[in-house]
Amino acid sequence: MTAGGPEREAASSQERFAEVAAAYRRSPFHQDPVALEAFLAVAELAPPHRVLDVATGAGHVAVAAAPRVATVVGVDITEQMLEQARDLAAEREVRNVEFVPGDAERLPFPDQSFDRVLVRAAPHHFRNLARACAESFRVLRPGGVFAVCDTSPPPIVRDWLEYVEVRRDPSHVRARVLEEWRALLTAIGFAVEHAERVEQEWDVLAWFGLMRVPEPVVRELLDYYDTAPQAVRGAILPQWREDRFYHRYWHATVRARRPLPGGR
Numbered sequence: 001m002t003a004g005g006p007e008r009e010a011a012s013s014q015e016r017f018a019e020v021a022a023a024y025r026r027s028p029f030h031q032d033p034v035a036l037e038a039f040l041a042v043a044e045l046a047p048p049h050r051v052l053d054v055a056t057g058a059g060h061v062a063v064a065a066a067p068r069v070a071t072v073v074g075v076d077i078t079e080q081m082l083e084q085a086r087d088l089a090a091e092r093e094v095r096n097v098e099f100v101p102g103d104a105e106r107l108p109f110p111d112q113s114f115d116r117v118l119v120r121a122a123p124h125h126f127r128n129l130a131r132a133c134a135e136s137f138r139v140l141r142p143g144g145v146f147a148v149c150d151t152s153p154p155p156i157v158r159d160w161l162e163y164v165e166v167r168r169d170p171s172h173v174r175a176r177v178l179e180e181w182r183a184l185l186t187a188i189g190f191a192v193e194h195a196e197r198v199e200q201e202w203d204v205l206a207w208f209g210l211m212r213v214p215e216p217v218v219r220e221l222l223d224y225y226d227t228a229p230q231a232v233r234g235a236i237l238p239q240w241r242e243d244r245f246y247h248r249y250w251h252a253t254v255r256a257r258r259p260l261p262g263g264r
């Protein structure tokens with residue numbers, strides 16, 4: 001089984017997310033206020049800040065950040081997701097946010113134009129993550145913060161779980177473990193101030209449902225869980241409760257600062 005191999009050509013995020021945009025707007029995980037609060041705390045937002053939310057999706061992070069800062073721009077490659085984001089902002093009567101089309105790997109903004117760059121639940125879709133992170137560095141002012149939250153299992157699980165990720169969503173490119181995040185951001189020039197792997201219980205069938213995984217693929221993946229190596233089972237702790245299937249899942253939360261001149 002090689003679906004998760006890095007040599008694989010990922011499907012287009014635009015095609016996948018165009019089909020499921022409305023479901024993402026209603027996704028309990030993406031709109032969870034506790035998770036949003038925790039992520040925004042890592043970003044250390046302040047009222048004067050101009051904020052960029054990369055791969056904004058249905059705009060949950062951008063809309064949650066907006067009341068705490070001066071302005072927010074949400075950028076995404078999928079027009080149907082941007083439409084959901086604009087509707088969400090209108091529904092919540094949030095007026096200091098705009099949503100624009102663009103690619104994380106070629107951000108359509110001048111150098112040093114934001115105080116904060118946020119990206120949640122999207123870097124695993126980027127074909128060239130290093131380029132996307134370098135773009136975030138470029139558009140941040142010196143002293144500004146890049147805040148990341150993305151799927152990030154421990155090393156013992158990552159390659160095994162990649163198969164599930166790719167079968168669930170062929171536009172998944174690769175989840176990075178925490179150590180890879182640190183190395184990547186440091187190599188670009190960021191000072192990594194905070195890097196944490198946060199564990200949670202994952203409602204697997206709801207997660208498959210969000211991407212409308214076809215029933216035969218769901219069955220195939222449940223068989224794959226049944227045959228997981230002991231070390232993987234010990235880490236993910238798969239279990240059925242009534243008719244729901246759960247296991248552990250992890251996100252990395254990272255705060256990285258673009259240093260001021262002189263390295264401060």
Ligand SMILES: C[S@@+](CC[C@H](N)C(=O)[O-])C[C@H]1O[C@@H](n2cnc3c(N)ncnc32)[C@H](O)[C@@H]1O
Pocket residue numbers: 013014017030054055056057058059060061075076077078081102103104105119120121122125126127
């Ligand atoms: C899971 S959704 C993001 C959700 C959102 N950031 C949140 O936390 O609520 C992933 C998003 O990444 C976008 N995306 C994927 N590749 C991208 C790229 N290269 N540039 C910009 N957006 C991209 C997709 O269109 C999709 O809207």
